[in-house]
Amino acid sequence: xxxxxxxxxxxxxxxxxxxxxxxxxxxxxxxxxxxxxxxxxxxxxxxxxxxxxxxxxxxxxxxxxxxxxxxxxxxxxxxxxxxxxxxxxxxxxxxxxxxxxxxxxxxxxxxxxxxxxxxxxxxxxxxxxxxxxxxxxxxxxxxxxxxxxxxxxxxxxxxxxxxxxxxxxxxxxxxxxxxxxxxxxxxxxxxxxxxxxxxxxxxxxxxxxxxxxxxxxxxxxxxxxxxxxxxxxxxxxxxxxxxxxxxxxxxxxxxxxxxxxxxxxxxxxxxxxxxxxxxxxxxxxxxxxxxxxxxxxxxxxxxxxxxxxxxxxxxxxxxxxxxxxxxxxxxxxxxxxxxxxxxxxxxxxxxxxxxxxxxxxxxxxxxxxxxxxxxxxxxxxxxxxxxxxxxxxxxxxxxxxxxxxxxxxxxxxxxxxxxxxxxxxxxxxxxxxxxxxxxxxxxxxxxxxxxxxxxxxxxxxxxxxxxxxxxxxxxxxxxx
Amino acid sequence: xxxxxxxxxxxxxxxxxxxxxxxxxxxxxxxxxxxxxxxxxxxxxxxxxxxxxxxxxxxxxxxxxxxxxxxxxxxxxxxxxxxxxxxxxxxxxxxxxxxxxxxxxxxxxxxxxxxxxxxxxxxxxxxxxxxxxxxxxxxxxxxxxxxxxxxxxxxxxxxxxxxxxxxxxxxxxxxxxxxxxxxxxxxxxxxxxxxxxxxxxxxxxxxxxxxxxxxxxxxxxxxxxxxxxxxxxxxxxxxxxxxxxxxxxxxxxxxxxxxxxxxxxxxxxxxxxxxxxxxxxxxxxxxxxxxxxxxxxxxxxxxxxxxxxxxxxxxxxxxxxxxxxxxxxxxxxxxxxxxxxxxxxxxxxxxxxxxxxxxxxxxxxxxxxxxxxxxxxxxxxxxxxxxxxxxxxxxxxxxxxxxxxxxxxxxxxxxxxxxxxxxxxxxxxxxxxxxxxxxxxxxxxxxxxxxxxxxxxxxxxxxxxxxxxxxxxxxxxxxx
Numbered sequence: 001x002x003x004x005x006x007x008x009x010x011x012x013x014x015x016x017x018x019x020x021x022x023x024x025x026x027x028x029x030x031x032x033x034x035x036x037x038x039x040x041x042x043x044x045x046x047x048x049x050x051x052x053x054x055x056x057x058x059x060x061x062x063x064x065x066x067x068x069x070x071x072x073x074x075x076x077x078x079x080x081x082x083x084x085x086x087x088x089x090x091x092x093x094x095x096x097x098x099x100x101x102x103x104x105x106x107x108x109x110x111x112x113x114x115x116x117x118x119x120x121x122x123x124x125x126x127x128x129x130x131x132x133x134x135x136x137x138x139x140x141x142x143x144x145x146x147x148x149x150x151x152x153x154x155x156x157x158x159x160x161x162x163x164x165x166x167x168x169x170x171x172x173x174x175x176x177x178x179x180x181x182x183x184x185x186x187x188x189x190x191x192x193x194x195x196x197x198x199x200x201x202x203x204x205x206x207x208x209x210x211x212x213x214x215x216x217x218x219x220x221x222x223x224x225x226x227x228x229x230x231x232x233x234x235x236x237x238x239x240x241x242x243x244x245x246x247x248x249x250x251x252x253x254x255x256x257x258x259x260x261x262x263x264x265x266x267x268x269x270x271x272x273x274x275x276x277x278x279x280x281x282x283x284x285x286x287x288x289x290x291x292x293x294x295x296x297x298x299x300x301x302x303x304x305x306x307x308x309x310x311x312x313x314x315x316x317x318x319x320x321x322x323x324x325x326x327x328x329x330x331x332x333x334x335x336x337x338x339x340x341x342x343x344x345x346x347x348x349x350x351x352x353x354x355x356x357x358x359x360x361x362x363x364x365x366x367x368x369x370x371x372x373x374x375x376x377x378x379x380x381x382x383x384x385x386x387x388x389x390x391x392x393x394x395x396x397x398x399x400x401x402x403x404x405x406x407x408x409x410x411x412x413x414x415x416x417x418x419x420x421x422x423x424x425x426x427x428x429x430x431x432x433x434x435x436x437x438x439x440x441x442x443x444x445x446x447x448x449x450x451x452x453x454x455x456x457x458x459x460x461x462x463x464x465x466x467x468x469x470x471x472x473x474x475x476x477x478x479x480x
Numbered sequence: 481x482x483x484x485x486x487x488x489x490x491x492x493x494x495x496x497x498x499x500x501x502x503x504x505x506x507x508x509x510x511x512x513x514x515x516x517x518x519x520x521x522x523x524x525x526x527x528x529x530x531x532x533x534x535x536x537x538x539x540x541x542x543x544x545x546x547x548x549x550x551x552x553x554x555x556x557x558x559x560x561x562x563x564x565x566x567x568x569x570x571x572x573x574x575x576x577x578x579x580x581x582x583x584x585x586x587x588x589x590x591x592x593x594x595x596x597x598x599x600x601x602x603x604x605x606x607x608x609x610x611x612x613x614x615x616x617x618x619x620x621x622x623x624x625x626x627x628x629x630x631x632x633x634x635x636x637x638x639x640x641x642x643x644x645x646x647x648x649x650x651x652x653x654x655x656x657x658x659x660x661x662x663x664x665x666x667x668x669x670x671x672x673x674x675x676x677x678x679x680x681x682x683x684x685x686x687x688x689x690x691x692x693x694x695x696x697x698x699x700x701x702x703x704x705x706x707x708x709x710x711x712x713x714x715x716x717x718x719x720x721x722x723x724x725x726x727x728x729x730x731x732x733x734x735x736x737x738x739x740x741x742x743x744x745x746x747x748x749x750x751x752x753x754x755x756x757x758x759x760x761x762x763x764x765x766x767x768x769x770x771x772x773x774x775x776x777x778x779x780x781x782x783x784x785x786x787x788x789x790x791x792x793x794x795x796x797x798x799x800x801x802x803x804x805x806x807x808x809x810x811x812x813x814x815x816x817x818x819x820x821x822x823x824x825x826x827x828x829x830x831x832x833x834x835x836x837x838x839x840x841x842x843x844x845x846x847x848x849x850x851x852x853x854x855x856x857x858x859x860x861x862x863x864x865x866x867x868x869x870x871x872x873x874x875x876x877x878x879x880x881x882x883x884x885x886x887x888x889x890x891x892x893x894x895x896x897x898x899x900x901x902x903x904x905x906x907x908x909x910x911x912x913x914x915x916x917x918x919x920x921x922x923x924x925x926x927x928x929x930x931x932x933x934x935x936x937x938x939x940x941x942x943x944x945x946x947x948x949x950x951x952x953x954x955x956x957x958x959x960x
Contacts, residue, residue, distance in 0.1 A: 098865070
């Protein structure tokens with residue numbers, strides 16, 4: 001990687017102040033040093049020259065060493081998105097799931113594709129495209145499941161590093177001889193652990209401090225792992241402090257399987273707890289059907305939940321209850337869960353989170369009589385706002401992967417993982433020029449408040465609106 | 481409008497053969513005459529010169545009078561989309577609805593915007609953009625609600641005609657003094673009818689045969705209309721044969737209102753029936769909460785339903801049951817219901833129809849015991865497939881607006897309302913070139929079946945994939 005230059009960014013900055021509120025910094029200037037760290041934020045800056053005068057003096061910087069990016073009128077900087085659950089090999093299947101649900105989907109669509117990626121040129125093609133596309137959608141941090149193949153998994157880590165995406169890369173662990181197909185499983189727990197260590201060593205070799213790319217321990221889900229594999233991965237976690245990711249309570253058939261296979265535990269969460277996988281560095285995907293007791297256990301252990309609304313709908317898994325998870329004190333982020341979910345975009349996941357929360361609301365029965373008003377209030381309360389789903393997409397995700405002090409917002413000391421967003425401005429005659437196509441179809445007429453612009457972006461925005469993407473201060477994607 | 485040229489189109493043509501099946505015509509050639517009518521379809525055509533030889537001889541055409549469009553490898557022609565329910569003035573609010581539901585949404589967001597469009601330059605700006613954008617998303621036929629303002633409504637009709645979109649344009653009728661705000665209502669039923677006739681006359685003046693643009697009688701919804709207005713519009717329907725559109729059973733609060741305001745009818749559908757509005761040319765939007773008896777009444781009257789899945793979720797109205805409507809023998813089409821739904825795209829509406837059908841499935845309770853298997857089958861059955869939602873978007877919509885013999889598929893005698901769809905082809909190294917952005921983010925690796933390509937397009941496609949749009953043989957939109 002070429003040495004980075006200092007950055008000066010000017011314009012409107014929008015980020016989550018709390019779960020419920022966005023903060024808008026207009027006429028602000030942000031200075032980012034060569035390590036990609038935000039070193040100063042100035043408000044009420046009239047123009048570039050004032051910004052330079054104030055910041056360069058303060059920081060001892062000189063004109064020649066700084067790249068300046070000024071957001072145009074109506075554009076804004078927004079934190080990069082965090083995808084807390086995405087299957088890189090399944091990129092090639094995005095949108096292909098028929099009428100399947102989890103277990104037959106794995107067998108029909110997913111395992112055959114994943115197994116085929118032991119072909120390295122094929123893996124390079126799929127993974128390159130996946131990383132480039134997710135970057136183009138503003139995903140600055142992705143928590144990836146790869147496949148069983150170590151070489152291909154290591155290649156994914158290489159690609160994230162070279163293309164500049166912050167990533168957690170997990171070699172999928174599946175050693176149970178009953179559930180996993182013969183053509184796609186580890187011989188035993190020893191192989192699972194040996195292969196996992198190979199990926200850990202590889203990533204340590206290419207990014208020793210795990211500054212950009214980190215391994216993540218990845219028991220696929222309880223039914224696919226033996227007790228020995230789970231316990232071994234937990235041991236590896238205790239030795240290395242590496243994060244863990246797995247799936248939990250996505251689907252009713254899966255839950256039956258867990259009950260049958262792990263009679264020693266009284267819940268799905270308890271299986272993970274029993275084998276040492278429920279830690280503060282664990283990301284549990286889905287959690288659609290967890291019980292109150294399981295949510296309390298997860299909260300007590302400090303584990304996180306990756307909410308995957310698109311996938312949960314596509315595979316008919318069920319509508320997960322984010323408000324309730326928050327009530328229980330659990331940190332929640334968003335996952336595309338591609339290709340259980342069809343979309344590689346976290347903006348789409350945020351949109352789907354808003355929609356699914358409305359389905360949760362519509363599922364609340366309003367009784368006749370005295371309890372009606374309370375039920376109506378609850379229906380209202382469980383709906384997620386624009387601000388809340390954008391929090392999930394940024395700071396919420398950052399908390400899930402333990403990076404809340406580094407990314408997810410704009411504060412001094414945090415790293416510059418960000419996107420520059422541009423919306424289409426409608427001309428006086430409502431005409432449609434070529435540039436309007438390049439800017440997507442979020443049409444701003446000019447009378448909208450900033451809150452309304454953000455809502456328009458959330459609901460109709462796409463990768464065209466994301467004009468620049470930076471990770472750790474490095475420009476990793478741009479479009480006109 | 482300039483006189484049209486003949487068209488020859490070659491390549492792959494995809495359309496619905498039945499509700500459940502798409503038909504793929506590869507290496508086919510379609511000839512379209514100057515009136516925009518399909519006059520010949522040839523199969524197994526090796527190349528352009530063979531197509532010309534076979535078709536020109538058959539039709540007596542000469543080279544110089546024909547424009548040729550050849551779909552490139554991987555591209556395909558698809559019928560234009562039919563939006564059976566869209567509010568043109570609300571285009572400016574797409575994505576802005578907060579946590580509202582129907583009645584407060586009308587008051588907070590919708591009526592103020594609609595009222596403001598009596599300002600004609602503003603109306604021109606919003607309507608121009610709306611028509612251009614929906615065309616760019618492949619909507620070749622739109623069934624519009626406009627506003628109360630006659631001049632602005634007439635302007636919408638003018639714009640549809642000049643921009644070449646097939647449209648039904650409805651002047652919104654609202655004369656109830658209790659429900660409608662003082663600043664946005666008709667003085668009485670006479671004014672409602674007089675204003676409606678003014679728009680009918682205007683459209684007759686600009687498109688005498690209603691070949692491209694037709695008026696549609698538009699009592700907004702029962703609570704907004706007096707009995708006199710509804711009966712008067714029904715009388716106008718009987719005189720003129722014009723189609724009718726309105727809303728039904730979208731929201732529980734709305735239904736309470738109807739029960740209170742129309743005690744003489746025993747259901748919402750019965751209100752419309754009593755005042756003569758339930759006809760074979762009536763499109764009822766939403767129908768989320770209609771009873772079995774209402775569905776039977778609607779079926780018996782031959783009225784149609786516009787399914788608006790995006791809006792029904794956004795406004796927390798409820799999940800409508802398409803499979804059940806089909807079981808009852810009702811014709812169903814798709815509506816964006818923008819801006820109750822955030823998106824101007826029928827492809828997005830089709831996607832949402834698939835998702836919402838999965839929420840309907842997830843809402844089916846599976847009991848313990850003997851009835852479990854039947855409930856599981858029903859869960860499976862209610863899910864809509866890729867093929868079914870694309871049927872809704874094309875032929876289903878065409879049936880709703882009475883144009884099933886003219887549009888929605890590719891057959892001799894039908895009119896050429898179509899789009900040319902192009903998906904992005906992934907290069908060998910998975911790189912991302914500028915053209916890939918222009919082609920959207922549906923990535924085809926090359927090994928996908930045609931069914932899989934269509935699924936990828938449905939779930940991740942957008943306006944970038946729609947490269948050309950024709951209505952009645954006229955090219956009305958193109959992009960690179």
